[in-house]
Amino acid sequence: MYAEREENMTQTNENSKVKNIALALYNKSKRAFKYRGTDLKKQALKIAPPYRDFILKIINNKSIKITQKWNDGYIVPEQVHQALDKLNRKGKSSIFTDISDPNVLPHELGHAVDFWFGFNKSLSSNVIIKDNKTLFDIFNEEFEAKQEEIYSIVMEEFKNIINSNINSGAYDLLVKEMPKYQLLLNLDYKNHKKTRQILQQELYKSGFVETYYQMVTKRCYSILNNKYSPILDALSSKHDFSGLWLDHHDHFYYQVSKKRAVEEFFANMFEAKVMSKQLHFDNLIKYLPKSFNAFEQLFVIVYDHIQNNKRFTDLTLKRREN
């Protein structure tokens, strides 16, 4: 009887946490989330129970604004100030997220945590974790050494999935005709009507159209996205995945800054951690163990400081090179 009562108590406790998260999100943008009660609850439920308090604390932070944006998710700095040697000045940011997709907000919150002290002072590339190295250093070192090997493993798996689901030459055909398809997507309707028609006919005759349609409708990419999402996103900084429906950012997105790759890695890992996506962890431990450990350490630091209302001034930072 007591065990039952205890169980009921814990259940009601969890329910109240879920309600609190949904309410906190609603309070962030009342107009946008007014009729999205079910989505907010779904979002709150998707966050793993051990991290609900932590996430609630992040959402309740006044330096973060959250609003609705359809089919998209990004974070924008509200105020960019000069980077200081100590982490004592919080950066303000606005998160735009599609609340109907529960994977987007945790990812953006990961960015928000990374940019806790402004976009110039991301924790992933400034906080020293061990041996005078930040997550940026550790990740870059390991990823540079292993990325070709990981890429070949992942692509081999993708090739096997596509060829077994469609036909034996499907993957090669997709890779061969992909530049033409990309060109077609980049041509506008008005000025390049004839070129578009020619390209479409060529793609149809080569069999690309049917193969690509089957790849999309049979969702050949979803297994890889479930297994390797953070790795795929990291790989897209070196290889172009556009058109293959694998989780990625555009190639030029990573060319803006060297730190983008590690920032995305942190956000992806944060999302996986907070939502308890064990499958991602398994593959990361297998392929990028050092980076995974470094992230774990950084996450513990962040969790400890935010959850216990500690100041970040005790952390050692990487010295900036002038």
Added chain:
Amino acid sequence: MNYSAFINKEVVNKNNQKGITISFNEEHVVVKYDSEEKTYNPDVAFKNGFLSFINSDLNKTFTEELTNKEKENELIEQQGRDNDAIAIKRNKVINEMYKKLDAKNRMMQALFGGDFKYPPYIEFYKKYKNIIKRVHWYTGTTWYQYLD
């Protein structure tokens, strides 16, 4: 049916009036009684039993002919009904196939641009243009699509 075999034969009606058939065809039979001539529909008159040939063999052959004719008509009607059912079934199948192809075409257009014309879709549409029904999702009106 050879109607000439039934001309100039003695008939009797329900009122026991005797007469002779003057003309006989598919639609009319003209009977001359003592004082007057009357026209009947042979199918109705002989079937009801209002008229009958005095010669019983002739009567028998005529009724047989009539039943044969009825059976033939029924067969033709049944065939027509079957053909209609086949046509309706065929139209239904074609429309279902069209729905699937239309969905595929839309998906293709989402992938390759709104100006992309999926050749199997166009061929199918041109072939079964008169059978395909496109119903507007809101107004319920039908229309035909014009393709190049």
